[in-house]
Amino acid sequence: MRIFVAKDYHDLSLEAAKVVADEIVQKPGIVLGLATGATPLAMYRELIRMHREEGLDFSQVITFNLDEYIGLPPANINSYRYYMFHNFFRHINIKLKNTHLPNAMAVDVDEACQEYEQQIAGVGGIDLQVLGIGQNGHIGFNEPGVDFALGTHRAQLDEATIADNARFFASRSDVPRYAISLGIKSIMQAKKILLLASGNSKARAIYELVHGAVSNATPATFLKLHHDVQLILDEPAAMHISRA
Secondary structure, X not given: OEEEEEOOHHHHHHHHHHHHHHHHHHOOOOEEEEOOOOOOHHHHHHHHHHHHHHOOOXXXXXXXEOEEEOOOOOOOOOOHHHHHHHHOHHHOOOOHHHEEOOOOOOOOHHHHHHHHHHHHHHOOOOOEEEEOOOOXXXXXXXXXXXXXXXXXXXXXXXXXXXXXXXXXXXXXXXOOOEEEEOXXXXXXXXXXXXXXXXXXXXXXXXXXXXXXXXXXXXXXXXXHHOOOEEEEEEOOOOOOOOOO
C-alpha cells in the first residue's frame, strides 16, 4: 500500500487526476471504476481541464461506477447517473455508450447485479478502481458487517451513511435506504485501486485502514489484501496515521 499525503483537498485532487490521466495515456482503452460523492469532484474538474487544455483523450475509455441508489431514475438530481453526466461525462469526449452504472430501476435487482458483473467481465475487468471512503469505513455501499465474498449486490445503507448523505437531499427521509453496489469481491478484482480521502471526518477510518486488522467491521480494511493500492489523503484525513 502506497500513501501520498497532500497538503489540502486541492492538492489531493490534482495528484489524483494526475494518477488517472497517466493511466489513460498508458492505456487509452482503459476500464475505469469511478466513484461519486464530494471527494472526487475536484479530481473530475481537473481531468476536464486536462482534456480541454492538454488534449487528454477519453474517446476509448470505458467506465463503470461503483454504485447507484435503488429507485432513483437517471434524471433525478441525486442519482449517480445524473452526478456523473453533469459533473464529468458531458464535459469530456467519452462515448456515453461506454459509461456504465448499475440499473437501479430494474424490476429484478438480483438479475441487474449479475448483468453488471457480466458487463465488467466482458471488457476484461476494471484496470483502475477509484474509491472514496465513508466515515464508518465503507467503500462503495459495502457497509460494516458486509460479506467479503459478495459481488455486485443489493446493499442496505447503514444509518451513519444515510445521515452523512442526507446533506445531498432535501431531508434525511428522502435518502434511499438501498443501492446496488459492487461488492468487496468485485472491488478486489480491479488491477489497481486508488482511494481518496479528505477531511478529519475520514481520519479514523483511514487509521483503521492503515493500522487496523482486516475486518468487515471496517470494510475498507480488506484493501490491505490487494496487491496494488494507492491512498491519496489530505493532511486532515492523515492526521492519525504513522508516516514513518
